[in-house]
Amino acid sequence: MSATSPPAGGVTPHIKTPASTALKVAQVAALKDLIAAETDLTWREKLERTLRDLE
Numbered sequence: 001m002s003a004t005s006p007p008a009g010g011v012t013p014h015i016k017t018p019a020s021t022a023l024k025v026a027q028v029a030a031l032k033d034l035i036a037a038e039t040d041l042t043w044r045e046k047l048e049r050t051l052r053d054l055e
């Protein structure tokens with residue numbers, strides 16, 4: 001292993017999902033976390049619209 005290469009076998013994902021849907025699953029999870037923490041109503045609504053568009 002070097003400083004620029006991952007260990008043999010790669011890394012274990014936080015959410016197990018097929019590679020074909022991994023980006024969408026990660027985006028949805030990130031948006032849900034952001035929405036849960038957002039206190040600004042206007043920004044929260046924008047995040048919720050973006051989430052609906054992805055789902």
